Amino acid sequence: MTTTDTAVAEAVLQTQIQHFYAAQMQLLDSGKAEDWAGTFTEDGVFAANAHPEPAAGRAVIAAAARKATDEYAAAGIQRRHWLGMVNVERRGPDEVFAQCYALVIETPRGGQARLHVSTRCDDLLVRAEGRWQVKDRQVYRDDLS
Amino acid sequence: MTTTDTAVAEAVLQTQIQHFYAAQMQLLDSGKAEDWAGTFTEDGVFAANAHPEPAAGRAVIAAAARKATDEYAAAGIQRRHWLGMVNVERRGPDEVFAQCYALVIETPRGGQARLHVSTRCDDLLVRAEGRWQVKDRQVYRDDLS
Amino acid sequence: MTTTDTAVAEAVLQTQIQHFYAAQMQLLDSGKAEDWAGTFTEDGVFAANAHPEPAAGRAVIAAAARKATDEYAAAGIQRRHWLGMVNVERRGPDEVFAQCYALVIETPRGGQARLHVSTRCDDLLVRAEGRWQVKDRQVYRDDLS
Numbered sequence: 001m002t003t004t005d006t007a008v009a010e011a012v013l014q015t016q017i018q019h020f021y022a023a024q025m026q027l028l029d030s031g032k033a034e035d036w037a038g039t040f041t042e043d044g045v046f047a048a049n050a051h052p053e054p055a056a057g058r059a060v061i062a063a064a065a066r067k068a069t070d071e072y073a074a075a076g077i078q079r080r081h082w083l084g085m086v087n088v089e090r091r092g093p094d095e096v097f098a099q100c101y102a103l104v105i106e107t108p109r110g111g112q113a114r115l116h117v118s119t120r121c122d123d124l125l126v127r128a129e130g131r132w133q134v135k136d137r138q139v140y141r142d143d144l145s
Numbered sequence: 146m147t148t149t150d151t152a153v154a155e156a157v158l159q160t161q162i163q164h165f166y167a168a169q170m171q172l173l174d175s176g177k178a179e180d181w182a183g184t185f186t187e188d189g190v191f192a193a194n195a196h197p198e199p200a201a202g203r204a205v206i207a208a209a210a211r212k213a214t215d216e217y218a219a220a221g222i223q224r225r226h227w228l229g230m231v232n233v234e235r236r237g238p239d240e241v242f243a244q245c246y247a248l249v250i251e252t253p254r255g256g257q258a259r260l261h262v263s264t265r266c267d268d269l270l271v272r273a274e275g276r277w278q279v280k281d282r283q284v285y286r287d288d289l290s
Numbered sequence: 291m292t293t294t295d296t297a298v299a300e301a302v303l304q305t306q307i308q309h310f311y312a313a314q315m316q317l318l319d320s321g322k323a324e325d326w327a328g329t330f331t332e333d334g335v336f337a338a339n340a341h342p343e344p345a346a347g348r349a350v351i352a353a354a355a356r357k358a359t360d361e362y363a364a365a366g367i368q369r370r371h372w373l374g375m376v377n378v379e380r381r382g383p384d385e386v387f388a389q390c391y392a393l394v395i396e397t398p399r400g401g402q403a404r405l406h407v408s409t410r411c412d413d414l415l416v417r418a419e420g421r422w423q424v425k426d427r428q429v430y431r432d433d434l435s
Contacts, residue, residue: 148302
């Protein structure tokens, strides 16, 4: 059984991005909004068809995430972001384009879990300082597409 | 930290199948019914306990997928197929049996995302022309099992 | 394109744990309660914030799983446990701490699939007898957290 170096490199890349998504979204869902923003590049962009304007730069992304996090906490709602069906395309040694699906599951304290929204997510990821970071994220809610 | 060649080969295989599923189902969900059918072998079979007859052969699979795709588009519904919990078993150098779960999430334009069905999916996959292809897919809807 | 041995080892580990979860939960969902309990160590612990007491030891875990499995079968409900967003952290050559999300999807025979609960799962996994096993699992239902 032989496995080519290219096949190994592709599998490692695919797995790293999956792992990155798991760690990244666990930060947001556990309320660490600023740490989550730190998974974007300093000049990173977060855009969504549900938002009037993109958030540009870590500080702006962090402030928006903090606001939403605090509102959910005040409402007693636990969010879970599931990113899956990840399709990774290498653009360069340290650059990747990844398309995935994302679900947001919400559970009110003492209440019933529910599927909030289904979305598609397009990410431009770059490797800097030895770790993957989001340079550009575009989220498309299925109900608005 | 040593990693055996066998462990690497198994991980590469598992990751390739996950990647295949992501790319495959993104084709269908984005309306590329014919490209999706092209991820089956020329003589591929798609069977489901929700269908009276299996679809046999790429052309038949493509026609059925095109019909469903057009109906969903006309109804303004975005489908998302989530394949996960993928359990890959190597059958030969170029043959794999994979068991996974599949959810279908549907979102009407301007409406609420909902879980349509939960299913189990049994795939016989073969590698031909340098890429994985489905030779036989059996889908079991949980409500009909 | 070079891939370091460390990067390969990390990807192999991440993939092994994902594969373990897929195989493990397919056992439970297909009613093989005793085989599922066999994926815990002999002294394994299964604790959940929805249960008054942890189940300690394979025999106790098996008995609890058998009881639940039989109740679901009698009620005609197919369960599907989806574990995802897996974040693996190596603790040693044969020890891993993994944090993931878990959804339970339920479908009554002839009925509508529904999201039963959303949870977070913390696992201590050890490799013994050449396979990964759960030494300690803590499940936190989002509605009770």
